[in-house]
Amino acid sequence: xxxxxxxxxxxxxxxxxxxxxxxAVWHQVRPAPAEQTAxxxxxxxxxxxxxxxDAETPVREFTSYLTPNHRFFVRSHFGPxxxxxxxxxxxxxxxxxxxxxxxxxxxxxxxxxxxxxxTAVVQCSGNGRAFHRPKVPGVQWERGAVGNAQWTGVxxxxxxxxxxxxxxxxxxxxxxxxxxxxxxxPLFTRSIPLEKAVHPDTILAYDMNGRPLxxxxxxxxxxxxxxxxxxxxxxxxxxxxxxxxxxxxxxMQTAYRVPVTAIQPNSGLPGTSMVPVEAMVVKSLIALPANxxxxxxxxxxxxxxxxxxxxxxxxxxxSFDDGKTWEQARLVGEDEPYAWRQWQFxxxxxxxxxxxxxxxxxxxxxxxxxxxxxxxxxxxxxxGWDHVAITVAL
Amino acid sequence: MMTRxxxxxxxxxxxxxxxxxxxxxxxxxxxxxSAALAPRAEGLIIARCSVCHSPDLVxxxxxxxxxxxxTVDKMKHWGAEIADDEADLLVRYLSxxxxxxxxxxxxxxxxxxxxxxxxxxxxADTGPLVxxxxxxxxxxxxxxxxxxxxGATGGMGPKLAKNPILKQDDLFWETVLHGRGxxxxxxSVLSQQDIADVHTWLLTK
Numbered sequence: 387x388x389x390x391x392x393x394x395x396x397x398x399x400x401x402x403x404x405x406x407x408x409x410a411v412w413h414q415v416r417p418a419p420a421e422q423t424a425x426x427x428x429x430x431x432x433x434x435x436x437x438x439x440d441a442e443t444p445v446r447e448f449t450s451y452l453t454p455n456h457r458f459f460v461r462s463h464f465g466p467x468x469x470x471x472x473x474x475x476x477x478x479x480x481x482x483x484x485x486x487x488x489x490x491x492x493x494x495x496x497x498x499x500x501x502x503x504x505t506a507v508v509q510c511s512g513n514g515r516a517f518h519r520p521k522v523p524g525v526q527w528e529r530g531a532v533g534n535a536q537w538t539g540v541x542x543x544x545x546x547x548x549x550x551x552x553x554x555x556x557x558x559x560x561x562x563x564x565x566x567x568x569x570x571x572p573l574f575t576r577s578i579p580l581e582k583a584v585h586p587d588t589i590l591a592y593d594m595n596g597r598p599l600x601x602x603x604x605x606x607x608x609x610x611x612x613x614x615x616x617x618x619x620x621x622x623x624x625x626x627x628x629x630x631x632x633x634x635x636x637x638m639q640t641a642y643r644v645p646v647t648a649i650q651p652n653s654g655l656p657g658t659s660m661v662p663v664e665a666m667v668v669k670s671l672i673a674l675p676a677n678x679x680x681x682x683x684x685x686x687x688x689x690x691x692x693x694x695x696x697x698x699x700x701x702x703x704x705s706f707d708d709g710k711t712w713e714q715a716r717l718v719g720e721d722e723p724y725a726w727r728q729w730q731f732x733x734x735x736x737x738x739x740x741x742x743x744x745x746x747x748x749x750x751x752x753x754x755x756x757x758x759x760x761x762x763x764x765x766x767x768x769x770g771w772d773h774v775a776i777t778v779a780l
Numbered sequence: 781m782m783t784r785x786x787x788x789x790x791x792x793x794x795x796x797x798x799x800x801x802x803x804x805x806x807x808x809x810x811x812x813x814s815a816a817l818a819p820r821a822e823g824l825i826i827a828r829c830s831v832c833h834s835p836d837l838v839x840x841x842x843x844x845x846x847x848x849x850x851t852v853d854k855m856k857h858w859g860a861e862i863a864d865d866e867a868d869l870l871v872r873y874l875s876x877x878x879x880x881x882x883x884x885x886x887x888x889x890x891x892x893x894x895x896x897x898x899x900x901x902x903x904a905d906t907g908p909l910v911x912x913x914x915x916x917x918x919x920x921x922x923x924x925x926x927x928x929x930x931g932a933t934g935g936m937g938p939k940l941a942k943n944p945i946l947k948q949d950d951l952f953w954e955t956v957l958h959g960r961g962x963x964x965x966x967x968s969v970l971s972q973q974d975i976a977d978v979h980t981w982l983l984t985k
Contacts (some may be wrong), residue, residue, distance in 0.1 A: 433834060433836075434836070434837075434840065435834055435836055435837045435895055436834035436836055437830075437833060437834040437936070438833065486909070519845075520880060521842045521843065521880055523841055523843055523847060523851055525837065525840075526840045526841070549802045557933075567926045568831065568832060568834065568858070568859040568860075568926075570858055570859030571859060572830065651821045690976075764854075
């Protein structure tokens with residue numbers, strides 16, 4: 387009791403110190419009036435669709451290694467399920483299909499498996515769709531449908547081992563509790579190949595950044611497939627079915643697929659071989675300065691994040707002359723396999739006026755972020771050079 | 781040298797101006813088509829599309845006519861209750877207002893919507909409205925149930941069965957006609973008779 391009391395007292399002092407410190411900082415660097423108004427770059431979230439709620443994170447937030455839960459981008463096809471469906475008393479995880487022992491697990495049962503924590507980037511497959519030309523239909527995501535969080539849960543392979551996968555089981559179908567308003571709309575049913583499902587880093591997560599998974603992020607349980615796009619990270623998970631084939635239905639057979647080889651914009655799809663969106667492609671973002679910012683003589687800290695699907699980030703380069711010359715940024719901070727890597731560059735602007743800062747990353751496999759991504763009808767996997775337009779006032 | 785190239789430059793500039801004028805004229809055409817269709821089309825978007833998603837998902841798209849036609853067709857296939865003439869109107873409107881060259885931020889439609897006409901034609905004035913409960917049930921199912929739940933027991937929107945607002949005629953009509961908070965205005969979608977029918981049906985719940 388006394389220990390907790392002294393702890394809370396200490397916390398209180400820390401809080402007061404933080405507040406006083408914060409006030410001091412506030413006086414020194416008061417943000418410009420323009421920065422105080424909510425904008426896509428500075429607001430809590432940029433809403434793309436009110437219902438079902440789809441919103442992206444302002445890129446300025448990516449100056450921090452972990453993206454806070456309340457700022458983390460939100461995407462689903464039908465919105466969260468009715469609360470009673472995922473209440474602890476009613477929610478169960480069913481494991482069935484081509485297995486030896488069907489399972490029905492409560493969250494408490496699930497927590498009996500070994501607990502693991504993985505820091506991983508989760509990115510919407512359509513992040514950057516708005517930049518594809520010609521434009522494609524879908525939520526017009528720009529830069530912020532991505533985030534980096536600590537996911538805690540159990541390995542999917544441990545759950546599958548308990549159920550006992552039969553030899554003909556090759557795909558693992560994932561179904562959440564979310565439902566469309568109209569029953570004639572197909573369910574968001576997905577599957578991942580068995581190899582990805584039994585990878586030791588593929589987990590069923592119940593905590594996000596050390597807190598119980600929020601409703602908008604898939605409470606009580608979601609799939610995390612590190613290194614892969616979020617179309618595989620089913621939220622509100624209730625049913626795992628081991629099958630011989632890929633899941634049937636619109637969201638697996640038609641949507642979330644890209645052409646195997648590059649195709650001409652708007653060219654006919656029949657005959658083009660389409661494969662599911664899986665691994666992430668190498669990508670970087672400039673978190674600061676933000677579009678429209680004004681900077682002085684400097685040195686100006688340009689900073690951001692970079693990540694890739696299968697490999698570590700090797701280099702991040704910046705250009706201040708429209709791509710004619712590139713300068714290497716410094717990789718800083720945590721270096722974890724599936725997380726993003728933070729980078730910094732100290733820039734001394736020499737001439738006043740408008741400047742566009744360009745940014746590109748290269749991963750350890752030699753994959754380079756292209757100026758523009760290959761066009762595809764779903765607008766997936768955008769990873770063109772990131773750019774930020776600012777003004778230098780010397 | 782300089783004087784000799786001047787007429788050429790002049791021609792080039794004239795050509796550019798002509799091109800710009802043509803594009804502006806085409807833009808004007810599209811703008812007048814979309815303005816003319818807006819009252820009815822925007823009403824349809826609220827009535828038929830926003831059952832499943834808010835209209836902002838529609839207005840952020842910039843697509844050519846064939847993609848709009850394919851999208852409306854996909855939605856019909858998925859259960860959007862769009863009649864053929866309504867689909868045709870929607871595609872004409874959407875491809876005139878939300879075409880690939882349209883700016884990201886379009887002027888709002890408020891002034892156009894103010895002269896919105898109801899989808900159902902009003903019968904000639906034949907005295908006070910009398911709601912028909914059986915008709916109201918169907919209208920509720922198609923237009924209101926997605927948010928207010930089956931049997932008006934509530935969902936994303938408030939429960940309407942036994943809701944005190946049913947006894948406050950002015951507030952009920954004001955809310956339905958003009959919207960309140962997240963609820964859209966239905967004045968351009970439902971006729972007065974439709975609203976009276978829904979009201980009568982709700983009183984039986």
